[in-house]
Amino acid sequence: MKTDTTHEKLSIVCFSGDYDKLLAAFTMATGAAATNRQVTMFFTFWGLNALKRIHGRRALGRTPMARLFNWLMGGLRNLPLSRLNFAGLSPRLMERMMRRNNVATLQELIQAARELGVRLVACEMAMHILELERGDLVEGVEDIVGVATFLNESRDAHIIFI
């Protein structure tokens, strides 16, 4: 059966900062973009950790509380597994297993998403709470938007919350 996917849209709310959940989000996003769908990923709260320019821990923000939170959460290299994290050891083991089985790692999927033109946007409110600025995020982030903009852009889209 042939289906026209040209005008299909997928929007993913990336709330979680867990490695495995972000892996699922980017797998869906790249798979959809590669099969000709328009994809938007909206990163909020813990999900923003995947977009930080610095992959390790950094005390970003102005106030002591924001700086503490940002340091504790860290960046792409500090994302925990949602289960069996074992103090951060499991994500490294999981990546090794993925490479051995030729499954794309999270970093590779993020790169692919950017190359495929997946629209990456950050939540204005979460950025404000965590005192993050645009310069704290990777270059591929197209915009910082509120929920109204995201919902307007996602009209007629399938919305997934991860």
Next chain:
Amino acid sequence: MKHFLDITRETCPMTFVKVKLTLSRMEKGEELEVILNEGEPLQNVPRSCEEQGYTVISVEPCGEGRHRVWIRK
């Protein structure tokens, strides 16, 4: 100019991703030869290419469960 891509060692979604990115870098009229496995890639890569307006010239088995797909941009 002809392009070649072997995605038999790739898994979902990189099978689609690599084909899509390779095609996006090609000029109109150029051809891409893709070697892929039966199952999900065989069922969906040619279909996905057609949906994007590319021409699937041929799909033929080339042994050990692999198939050769010719696509024209």
